[in-house]
Amino acid sequence: MDLAISIIAGFMIFGALYAIHARDLLSSVIACGLVGYSLVICFLLLKAPDLAIVQIVVDTITLIIMVAVVLDSSREESYLKLDTQGYVAAVTGIMLIVILLYFYAISIKSLDVLGTSSLRMAKHYIEGAAQKTGSANLVTGVVFDFRGYDTMGEAVVLVTAVLGVLTILRIKGKKQE
Amino acid sequence: MRRLLRFARNDKGNNEALIKKRNQPTLKFRLAKRETTNDMKGMTIIVKKTTQLIAGMIFIYGVYVIVHGHLTPGGGFAGGVVIAGSLILITLANGGDFLKLIKEESGTTIVESLATILVITIAVSGFLFGTKIFFNNFLPKGIVGHLISAGVLPLYNIFVGTEVAASIFIIFLSLVIFKEESKE
Numbered sequence: 001m002d003l004a005i006s007i008i009a010g011f012m013i014f015g016a017l018y019a020i021h022a023r024d025l026l027s028s029v030i031a032c033g034l035v036g037y038s039l040v041i042c043f044l045l046l047k048a049p050d051l052a053i054v055q056i057v058v059d060t061i062t063l064i065i066m067v068a069v070v071l072d073s074s075r076e077e078s079y080l081k082l083d084t085q086g087y088v089a090a091v092t093g094i095m096l097i098v099i100l101l102y103f104y105a106i107s108i109k110s111l112d113v114l115g116t117s118s119l120r121m122a123k124h125y126i127e128g129a130a131q132k133t134g135s136a137n138l139v140t141g142v143v144f145d146f147r148g149y150d151t152m153g154e155a156v157v158l159v160t161a162v163l164g165v166l167t168i169l170r171i172k173g174k175k176q177e
Numbered sequence: 178m179r180r181l182l183r184f185a186r187n188d189k190g191n192n193e194a195l196i197k198k199r200n201q202p203t204l205k206f207r208l209a210k211r212e213t214t215n216d217m218k219g220m221t222i223i224v225k226k227t228t229q230l231i232a233g234m235i236f237i238y239g240v241y242v243i244v245h246g247h248l249t250p251g252g253g254f255a256g257g258v259v260i261a262g263s264l265i266l267i268t269l270a271n272g273g274d275f276l277k278l279i280k281e282e283s284g285t286t287i288v289e290s291l292a293t294i295l296v297i298t299i300a301v302s303g304f305l306f307g308t309k310i311f312f313n314n315f316l317p318k319g320i321v322g323h324l325i326s327a328g329v330l331p332l333y334n335i336f337v338g339t340e341v342a343a344s345i346f347i348i349f350l351s352l353v354i355f356k357e358e359s360k361e
Contacts, residue, residue, distance in 0.1 A: 049250035049251075050250045050251065050252065050255065053242070053250060053251050053255040054254055054255045054258065057255060057258040057259055057262060058258055060262065061258065061261065061262055061265065061345065061349075064265065064269075065348075065349065065352065068352070069352075072356070130321045131321070133318070133327060133328075133330065134247075134318030134319060134321060134326050134327035134328055134330070135247035135248070135321070135326070135327035135330050136247065136248045136249075136321055136322045137246065137247050137248055137249060137250065137252070139250070139252070140246050140247045140252050140327075140330055140334065141247070141327075141330070143252070144329075144330045144333045144334070145330060148300060148333075151333070151337065152296060152297065152300060154254075155293055155296055155337055155340055155341075156293065158340065158341060158344045159289065159290070159293050159340075159344065161344070161348075162289065162344045162347050162348060165347075165348050165351055166347070166351055169351055169352070169355045170355065
């Protein structure tokens with residue numbers, strides 16, 4: 001399974017790189033879809049069907065909206081010339097990547113194997129969660145019962161995002177001022 | 178064959194004039210067709226009929242995913258996005274009038290706000306039933322694995338599902354509506 005996941009991760013890296021460097025914006029959007037759908041297969045291999053369902057539907061809808069935006073605006077990417085600010089940003093990015101990879105290489109030795117945990121709370125959640133919450137699906141039990149605050153926060157975040165979209169995109173209100 | 182040859186000979190003489198005569202009406206027709214597609218008149222009749230068949234099934238599947246959220250994989254978020262997908266499919270295929278879309282947008286805004294308020298109301302209503310815990314599961318839990326079980330969790334699933342469906346549909350509708358507004 002590790003081999004399969006690493007092959008799919010390679011696909012995702014390829015899709016992300018192609019999405020950055022493609023000249024046609026429509027093909028770069030479709031390459032973004034390649035990244036999303038390989039993530040779906042990763043979730044299925046790691047036995048997380050809840051996440052896989054959410055990812056596959058959200059990715060499809062995002063792809064529809066992105067394709068509509070690309071078809072309405074322009075299909076060609078506008079290139080910017082690199083000035084001093086751009087060089088500074090590129091060097092900073094490369095340095096950050098090197099530092100992060102260094103600390104990742106140090107810290108990965110002390111991490112657990114994927115799927116096991118050393119936390120006390122995780123064991124406490126899994127043991128007898130069906131009796132405590134009464135739901136056969138452990139994810140729903142954790143999301144709505146043990147971590148109810150998180151879910152409420154997510155719902156409020158969605159409302160705030162919609163308010164932001166409506167505020168930014170409105171046009172009639174701007175003209176009246 | 179002879180007729181064809183004659184036709185070809187006749188054509189050679191005034192070729193350009195013929196092409197001009199043929200092209201003028203077709204060009205007008207093409208322009209008119211493009212204007213109608215830009216005004217959100219929807220897609221072809223094949224797409225419309227297929228949407229009528231499929232959209233209801235997708236909607237019911239979303240409701241199934243939400244209602245069985247505490248038994249099978251899925252839940253409020255996944256089912257809500259599926260329902261929003263079916264509504265987006267209908268809007269994309271049928272187009273619909275501009276005024277109708279504005280009415281739908283105000284309706285979905287109200288639904289979304291109501292669902293969010295209901296989630297918080299259920300969370301608070303645990304205070305009324307004795308224990309002083311936010312997000313308390315105060316209803317009887319029933320037998321694990323039955324459809325009506327797990328106390329408050331199915332209600333949370335339903336309200337979060339409606340909230341997610343409404344909010345994603347609002348984002349899509351607002352993109353369509355504000356694009357139409359910017360043309361005027």
